[in-house]
Structures are given as C-alpha cells and as structure tokens.
Amino acid sequence: MKQKLFKTAMLGTVAGITMMTTAIAAECIAPANPGGGWDFTCRQIGKIMYDIGAVDKPVQVTNMPGAGGGLAYGNVVNERNDDSDLIIAASSATTTRLAQNAYAGMTADQVRFVGAIGVDPGVIAVAANSPIKTLGDMVDAIKAEPGSVAFAGGSAVGGFDHLKPLMILKEGGFTDITKVKYIGVDGGADAITQTVGGFTQAMTGDMSEVVSFLANGDIRVIAVLTEERVPGFDKIPTAKEQGFNVVAGNWRGLYVPKGISDAKFDEWAGKLQKVADSDAWKKAMADNGLAPFTKVGGDFQSYVDGLVTDIAAMSKELGVTK
C-alpha cells in the first residue's frame, strides 16, 4: 500500500484524490524495462481497459525489470499477495522460466493466471539471399554439418527462442542439440540485423519482431509455428505443413496475486475478456503481428499448467535443464 501511494505521488498524478476516495487506480506491472513485450501488454491492455470504460482511472504501468520477470514474480508472491488492484503482464517466457525453475524455486501455482488474449506466433527467418528456402533445407544443412547454421534470438540460451529451432530439429530427427549454435542478443530486431549482416544464418523469434522487416525484403520467413497460416501473412508456410509438427507461440496475457477473492479474479477475467472483444485490441493485434488467441479464466489456468508440464519435460529431454 505504501508502495502504491508512493508511486502515485511519484507519477505526479492526483495523490490527494486517491486518498480521499476509495477508488484506487489499478496498477499493471511490466516485469521488464520499457520497450519489450511485457511493457506492450501492460500499456495496451491498460489503455484499452480505460478507453472502453472497464476501469474508471487510467491503469498505471510500473516497470519492474529483473531476473527475466523473476523479481516481479517474487515481489507479487511475497509482498503483494492480496492486492486486488494489481495485474501483471505474462507471456510464454513466464511459463518457460517457471518450468525451468529459473525463478529461484518459485512455482506456477503461487499466482493465478487470468488469461491470454493474443499470441505472437514463433517464426524462423533467414536473410533474403540465404540458400535455405525451407525448414527441410535448414534441418538437412544442420544434419550435414551441425555448426553451419547459427541461430540468433532475443532470449538467453535455454530461453523460448532457443527452444523453437531445437523443437523443430528434434522433430526432424536431429538429436545432438548441444552442437547447434545459438547466440542470445538484445531482442528480435538485433537478431535480425545479425542475420541480415551474415554473422548468423537464421533468426528465431516472434512474428511481431519480423513484421517491419518483411515489407522491405531484407529477410525471408521460412516458417511460422502455428496450427494454421496467420491471417494477413498467408504467404508464410507453417512448420506443420512442411512436415514438422511444432506449434510454439508467445501468448500475451496477465496474472494476478494468488490471495485475491474469486469474485475479484472473475472481475479481472471479465475485464480482460472485454479487452479481447474490443476493436481497439483487434487493431493493436493486427498492427503488431499478433494472432487471435483468447483463453480467459479457469480454462487458461489449465492451459498454463499443461504448458509448464510440457516445457519442463522438454527442457529436461533437451538437456537445457537438469
């Protein structure tokens, strides 16, 4: 509480009014620095919630970077477990790290996952002049000479971007995954510049990261990791239709503290559903390369549980975690 009042004052908003009335502006924690996906989630969802009247004050966005979201997770679990005015941005990275025990022992059941309202499909891209045309070419090249295709991605080694090509290779029958070269750089755009510059041969990342590079023809996306081709990007084949049954996307959603009441949880789920149904969100998704993917409430919790189990099993199998 003290923390919230402090921040309210810091932001120069009307602290006096906050204390006089009972209505407190909701806060959205983006567990990363401004500019990334979590920040986008908080700012877009917060803005739309206010615009469509789901909340009566603008949602305040707090950036709490640290430990790949672990710091914010720990803060929510340990210090703000019953704060019902708090939402936190989450994505596949959250569940990946929880599954790989990268949050210092904290587990997925220590918070409640409200829902996901969009997915950023995974992609594999190469430079426009690359001899690699299909996923098949890529897998063959790696089978012939594992070091010949180096990947660049926005996550650290063992992160979700690293797992994507490994999942494809595993599907293609290549199992010596420690031989595959991967460098983690500062975000998808950086990974693309390294790939276009010829320092790495392929980029692994999300659709949103490649959208602006597609139009000017520097890169070619050889596969999108979704069930169906993504609307608006119909020319990009899925991995599935190329014979690699890999579906991996970075969903965008929220979690809330564990200790809030069921009524409050349902209220947040309802608000999130309203955002998902809004035209503003549909436009934001289209502009940022997100594909529709709405799972809200209890349905989503079971989806998250499934994800955590799957990734934990896979990471162990791939040798990324013990």
Place this chain on the structure above:
Amino acid sequence: MDILANLAIGFGVALSPYTLFLAVCGCFLGTIIGALPGLGPSNGVAILIPITFTLGLDATSALVLMTSVYYGAMYGGRISSILLNIPGDEPALMTTLDGYPMAKQGRAGDALVLSGVASFVGAFLATIGLMLLAPTLARVAFLFGPAEYFALYLLAFCTLGGMASNNQAKAALAACIGLGIAMIGVDSSSGLPRMTGGSLHLYDGVDFLVAIVGLFAIAELFFFIESHGKGSSIGVILDKVKIPWKEIFSTRWTMLRASGVGFIAGILPGAGASLGSFLAYMTEKSIAGEKGGFGTGVAKGVVAPEAGNNAAAGGALVPMLTLGVPGSGTTAVLLALLMTLNITPGPTLFTERPEVVWGLIASLLIANVVLLLMNVPMVKIFVRVLTVPAWILLPGVTMVSFVGIYSLTGSYFDLLMMVGFGILGYFLRKLDVPTVPVILGILLGGNMEDALRRAMTLSDGDVTYLFSSPISIGLWVAAIAGFVAPMFLRSILKKPQAVTD
C-alpha cells in the same frame, strides 16, 4: 528537393501553437530531469509517458513532448556535472572531468554556456544527419557483428588508462573493479546466474544508474558529513553568465569532430550516448595531446563530451526509427511509446508514416532551438535549483537519488546497493582511485563480454575470428595504439594533472 518537401510536411505538423507549447514544457521538464542526479533521460521519459495518455495526446503531440524531454535531459545532464561534480545522467559523466575543474576556477558560467552551445551544435548536426542519412546509415548496423563490437569496446577500454588519474595502475584497477561488478548476474551465453549469491535481485546484474548515483552522489554526501559541510565540492558559486565568444569560436573544430564521433557511436545499437561522449572526449584529448591540458578544466574538454553525447542522442534515433533497434536506454523507452501509439518503427516507417517521422524530425529541430534559448540566456534559472546552500541542496540531492533509484525497480534492494556504492566511492576517493573507470567498466563490461562470448560461439572458439573483418582489424589497431602510445609519450611529456579531488 525531397527532403525540403518532407521537412515542410514535418513543420506543418509540428508548428502549431499547441505543439510549440508542448515542446517548451517538454524542454523545461527535460532539463530539470536531466539536471537532477539519478533521474536520467530514460526514467524521465518513462515516468512522463502516462501523462501523455491522461492528456489524451495524439501521436505527433506525444512524440513532440517526449522527444523534447529526451533532448532536454541530454542538455540538463551537464548542469549538475559542472556545478556539483555529480553527473545528472550517465552520458554527462565525461563532462565532470573538465567541467567541474572549470567551475572551481570560478568559470562555471563559461562552462555552462560553452557546453550549452556544444550541446546545440551536437544535437543540431545529429538531427541533420538523421534527416539526410537515416535510411543509408541504418545499414551500418549490418556491418557490426560480435567481433566488431568486441573490438569497439576494447578500443574504449584501451584508451581508458590514464584518463581520470595521473596513475595508470589505479585507473586500470578501477576499470577492473567495474568489469568485475559487470560480471554479476545471469550469464546470457549459458543462462546461468553468476556471483548472485542466490539473490534474485542480482540476476540482472548491477544497474549502472545505481552505481553512478552511489559512487557520485552518496559518496559526496559522506564527504559532506565528514567535513561538516566545509570543503565539500558542493556549492560552486556562479556569478555572471557571459558568453565567451572567443572560446566558442576556438572550439569550433572540436565541436564538429565530437559531433561526428558521437553521431556514429549513437547509431551503433547498444552503444548509446555514454560511449558517444566518451569516445568524443578521448578523440579530442589525443588530438590535443598532453599540452591540451584535458582534465584541468579546459574549454575543449567541456565542449567535446557535450557535443558528443547530444549528437549520440540524435544518432541513437537512427537505428530506432529505421530498424526498430533502440540505440540507447532512452530510445528503448521512446520505442515503447511509438508501439503504444500503434506505430511500428522499422525499415518501412519512413515511407509508410512520413508525417510521423518528419514531424518528429521537425520537433527535434524546434526543441533544439528552444533548448539553446533556455540553456544559455536562461541557464541561471536551472542553476538556482542547484546553487541553494549545500545544507539544503544535499539532502535534496539525496532524496532525489533515493526516489530516482527506487523508481528503477521499485525495490529497496537497489537502495541498499546504492549506499554500498557510496561507501565504495568514499574509500576509492580516499585512496585517490578514480571512480569514472569503475562506472565505465560496469557500463560497457557486460556488452563487451557478451560480444566476445557470441564471437566464440559462432567461431567454435577460433580466436582469429576476432580479426576477420577490415572493420575489426582497424578497431584493434586503434585500440593497441591507444594503449601503447601513452606509455612512450609519458616519459617525454609531462604527466597530466589528477582530476580527482
């Protein structure tokens, strides 16, 4: 001409009374934010973003406001560097080296005017550069792979020895402390935490803002307490502000060169304004030689880093707008703002949303003129903020430091760490070990290590990969020359003066 026509569109968007008013507000706020130690441009812009939503600003107005704050903060950072010897933000670090000695000689006004003019020149040239060359320059980023980045950072460190001290060994020791601190955190090449002691707070390493504020502001506080307020560096008196035309004229080439160096450094993703001001200062120092008296309070030493960091601020916009890769922390925040406004920066932005790009460029030009007016004739207003008596100012600085650092992560852990750095800074200064290399180590060490690790991953540990391109070879040669040359020159030339107290 295309550019003129485009610029006309831009000014058409940016030149309305309302946007002009926003530009003035933004510049004023930005300068204050920059001047206050601890509150740098990136948290300044981040804090103000919610205001653009509550005011219901459209895309252009929001951009005008935020870029004015951004440029304003780059101007403002120098004020506390010069008057308090505490950099207002990280790029203003180098300005302390000559700015503060100059202020101590009673020439604070000259230093402020000179640096203001230099800031204007740097920012103005960078904006022109952005306008003319952005689409072409964006390609430069494609030439820099891990090997080239490593060589670039190596160059920065090799020229570091003897920079802030007359004792090379102490400067090297300080740099090593910084590099050591930079190793704390999750190692991005293996994903495993190093030297974190199991604490989640250390997983992302030590934030350099925490280190800067601790080493400068909090250490200053300890000195203040020790001396009971006497003999502290706080409280440089500013008399009359005159415009030193002669010095402005005599430093014109320095301004131009520093702007060029800064602009290039700004374009490189991840290098940012700090490297820009650092390289600009080192270039000028080596051109001037030992006779130049860098570090003792010379005009060129004030002009170079300021032109450099403001040019880098403009340069950093190039990769952000054209590639969507932010060149600095603040441009990362601006990138977030653009995305929230449903504008996706990238290679197609210049053709698809010309009104946004050119509106932004026009507003940068406007902000720059407003800032020159604000920072030269009206500099006294800002100085008044900082020239209140030390017993009022210092608690204020301390409060702002704590608030600023707390706002970074919202965790008290950083506050404790900041105090820890304050204690470290106190002892380092007692031992006459310069603190600037410590911060540069923290600032650049992680990037340098990442670049090396990536290079080694790609080449299967083949060391020759580091010398595999003309660019990297050129940088290596410069780095080795920068490291070796001073050793031979030292015996011939007089030792530089210490700038540490």
